[in-house]
Amino acid sequence: xxxxxxxxxxxxxxxxxxxxxxxxxxxxxALVVLGPNGVGKSSLLRLxxxxxxxxxGALSLEGGDPELxxxxxxxxLGHQDALKPSLTVDENLTFWSRYLGSGEGTQAxxxxxxxxxxxxxxxxxxxxGLAGIAQLPAAYLSAGQRRRLSIARLIAIKRPIWLLDEPTxxxxxxxxxxxxxxxxxxxxxxxxxxxxxxxxxxxxxxxxLRLGGPQ
Amino acid sequence: MNPLAALxxxxxxxxxxxxxxxxxxxxxFLIVVTxxxxxxxxxxxxxxxxxxxxxxxxxLLASLxxxxxxxxxxHEDGSLDLILTAQVTLExxxxxxxxxxxxxxxxxxxxATPLLGLLLNLDPMATGAVALTLLVGxxxxxxxxxxxxxxxxxLRRGGLLVAVLVLPLTVPVLIFGVAASNAAIVGPxxxxxxxxxxxxxxxxxxxxxxxxxxxxxxxxxD
Numbered sequence: 001x002x003x004x005x006x007x008x009x010x011x012x013x014x015x016x017x018x019x020x021x022x023x024x025x026x027x028x029x030a031l032v033v034l035g036p037n038g039v040g041k042s043s044l045l046r047l048x049x050x051x052x053x054x055x056x057g058a059l060s061l062e063g064g065d066p067e068l069x070x071x072x073x074x075x076x077l078g079h080q081d082a083l084k085p086s087l088t089v090d091e092n093l094t095f096w097s098r099y100l101g102s103g104e105g106t107q108a109x110x111x112x113x114x115x116x117x118x119x120x121x122x123x124x125x126x127x128x129g130l131a132g133i134a135q136l137p138a139a140y141l142s143a144g145q146r147r148r149l150s151i152a153r154l155i156a157i158k159r160p161i162w163l164l165d166e167p168t169x170x171x172x173x174x175x176x177x178x179x180x181x182x183x184x185x186x187x188x189x190x191x192x193x194x195x196x197x198x199x200x201x202x203x204x205x206x207x208x209l210r211l212g213g214p215q
Numbered sequence: 216m217n218p219l220a221a222l223x224x225x226x227x228x229x230x231x232x233x234x235x236x237x238x239x240x241x242x243x244f245l246i247v248v249t250x251x252x253x254x255x256x257x258x259x260x261x262x263x264x265x266x267x268x269x270x271x272x273x274x275l276l277a278s279l280x281x282x283x284x285x286x287x288x289x290h291e292d293g294s295l296d297l298i299l300t301a302q303v304t305l306e307x308x309x310x311x312x313x314x315x316x317x318x319x320x321x322x323x324x325x326x327a328t329p330l331l332g333l334l335l336n337l338d339p340m341a342t343g344a345v346a347l348t349l350l351v352g353x354x355x356x357x358x359x360x361x362x363x364x365x366x367x368x369x370l371r372r373g374g375l376l377v378a379v380l381v382l383p384l385t386v387p388v389l390i391f392g393v394a395a396s397n398a399a400i401v402g403p404x405x406x407x408x409x410x411x412x413x414x415x416x417x418x419x420x421x422x423x424x425x426x427x428x429x430x431x432x433x434x435x436x437d
Contacts, residue, residue, distance in 0.1 A: 051296055071300040080293025086232040087225070098221035100301050 001027040001063035001160055003048070003070070003192060009056030010043045017043045019056060023209050027063070027160070030183065030193040030203045035211035041196035042079070044211075045163045048194060049076040064160070074161035075154045079169075081146045085139030089130055089149055090121070092138050097121045097156040124156035128178070143170040151179060154186075162186060164195040168202075176202060218303050219311045226312055230319035236284040241323040244277040248331045259336045266335035267345045267396035271389055273331075274324045274349055278356045279378050281320045285312060285364040286432070295368070295432075305429040313361045313424065321353035337400075344399030344406065348413060352392040355417040358424030359384045365428035369435045388416050 002024060009019035017040035025031045033041045046052040048059065050071030061070050083092050097120065125131045128148040133141075141149065147170045154162060162183070168176045180202025183193055195201060216224075230237040251269045252262060286309075289295045298308060325346055332342030363381035370376065395409035 046296075049296070049300055051299060068302060072302045074300060076296055076300055078293055078296060080291075080296070082293040082297050084225075084229055084292070084294075086229060086234050091225070091228070095221055095225045096297065098216050099218045099225075099303070100297065101218070 001061065001190070001192065003059075003061050003161060003194070005048070005057065005059050007057035008044070008047065008054060008059065010040060010047055010052060011055040012043060012052065018211060021057070021209075021211075023207075025192045025194060025207070027190045027192055028187050030187060030195065030206035031209055032201065032203060032206045033194065033196045033209045033211065034198070039211040041211060042165050045076070045165050045194060045196055046078075048161075049074055049163050051076070061161075070161065073159055074163050075157070075159045077150055077154065077162070077164045077167055079165055081150050083138045083141075083146055083149060086137060088135050088137055089141070090125065090134040093121045093125060093149060093152055093156060096153050097124075100153070100159075101157045121152075121156045124152040127155055127182075128152045128175075144172055144175060147171055148175055151182065155182060160191050162191060162193045162195075164193060164201075166196055166198070168197070168199075218301065219307055222303075222308065223311050223315050226315035227319060230284070230315065235319070236281040237319040237323065240277040240281045240320040241327050243280050244273045244324050244327060245331065247273040247276060249334060252334055263336045263338075263341070263400075266332065266337045266341065267348075267400065268393050269335060270328060270331060270345050270349070271352075271393050271396070274353060275356060275382075275385060275389060277324055278321060278353060278360060279381060281316070282360045282364050282377050282381070284320075285316050285361060286368045286428075287364065290368045299432070305432060306425050309361060309365065309428045309432065310421075310425045313357050313428075316361075317354050317357040321357050324353055325350045341396070341400040345396045348392045348395045348410065351410070351413050351417050352388050355388045355413075355420040356385055358420040359388070361424045361428040362431065365431035365435065368432065388413065388420070391416060 004024050006022045008021040010017040021044065023031055033044055035041055043052055047054055048070060050069050059070065061073065064070070064073055082096070087095070122131070125134055128151055130145065130148055130152065138146070138149070151167070167179060171179060183203060187193065193203070195203070195206075229235050248269055255261060286295065289298065299305070301308070328346040328349055329342050332345065337345065360377070360381050362384070363377040366380065367377050391409045391413040394404070395406055395413055398404045398409055399406040
């Protein structure tokens with residue numbers, strides 16, 4: 001599996017955010033997008049996820065499921081947590097694992113896959129250390145806990161591409177190390193990661209894509 | 216659990232829990248309709264004559280009030296981004312959201328109608344007719360509102376704009392809803408004639424609203 005972008009351009013809010021951007025990430029590789037604020041790191045991730053229209057260039061996924069868009073095979077972890085304050089931690093995660101987990105796509109998930117999702121969500125909660133507060137409404141979570149709950153989503157559902165926008169924001173050192181472990185496992189399992197960051201995020205072997213100043 | 220069933224359960228839970236919109240619409244409906252007899256005075260004949268229209272206007276305004284909970288709230292917290300990356304047809308997603316929205320905000324209006332009919336001096340037959348037209352008409356209002364909600368989703372606090380966009384589109388539903396209610400009460404047209412047109416409008420709104428809202432969402436993302 002290989003994610004290829006060539007000559008990508010993005011136009012948002014009447015402004016050329018970036019243009020002529022090319023990269024290539026293979027299975028088991030990570031790409032860290034670096035650059036100052038406002039240079040288009042988040043826009044690039046949203047563009048790959050299909051949440052922002054591409055104004056130029058080509059984006060392709062070799063070895064992916066041809067029936068699905070790239071966004072449908074990717075986890076997008078943005079600045080917003082997509083958590084509902086009135087639902088409990090468990091309800092939030094279980095909803096996303098059911099909704100994102102088994103599509104009507106032709107990936108042909110085995111018949112028992114939907115049944116297995118709820119325990120998988122439990123395991124993911126345990127992995128990020130939130131199992132003890134699974135019944136707490138998400139409104140009472142701290143910023144770091146909300147982030148960990150979002151990260152649990154990445155583990156509960158298997159998707160080959162991870163698009164992470166400043167994944168270590170709000171995380172304490174232990175949780176950052178934990179996230180690095182999750183990312184390492186994902187890469188070892190043949191996944192690929194594109195992450196936007198300002199500093200090291202625990203991926204020493206990652207390729208770097210440096211975006212220039214605003215144009 | 217099927218992804219769409221999970222979405223339905225989640226939207227239903229959100230609406231009925233603290234901070235959800237389930238009761239807002241029906242309370243607003245109660246207040247608007249209760250105020251009318253105070254404003255018009257105790258003229259029972261007049262109240263009975265304008266009763267169906269008052270109930271319909273109240274239901275229309277109440278259904279507008281909760282439209283920002285349909286999609287804008289999911290856009291604000293980033294849920295809509297994830298919804299767009301799911302392997303689920305967007306048309307089905309918005310339709311399921313609208314159905315859950317109608318069950319929690321539209322159906323309570325229909326259930327409250329018999330009580331409010333008493334306040335407006337409507338006899339049981341007339342109240343039944345209005346309730347029946349609202350039962351058919353409120354899904355149409357929800358799915359027409361879905362279009363407005365999808366078009367304004369990226370705007371912060373687009374609530375008023377939704378009302379301005381949606382209200383003109385609801386005019387046919389309002390006309391035939393009130394016409395069918397009046398036909399049942401005073402005639403001379405048979406109840407079935409305007410009611411059939413109302414049913415047709417509702418079915419058309421469900422189909423058009425679903426596809427238009429999904430198309431608007433696909434183009435609104437930025």
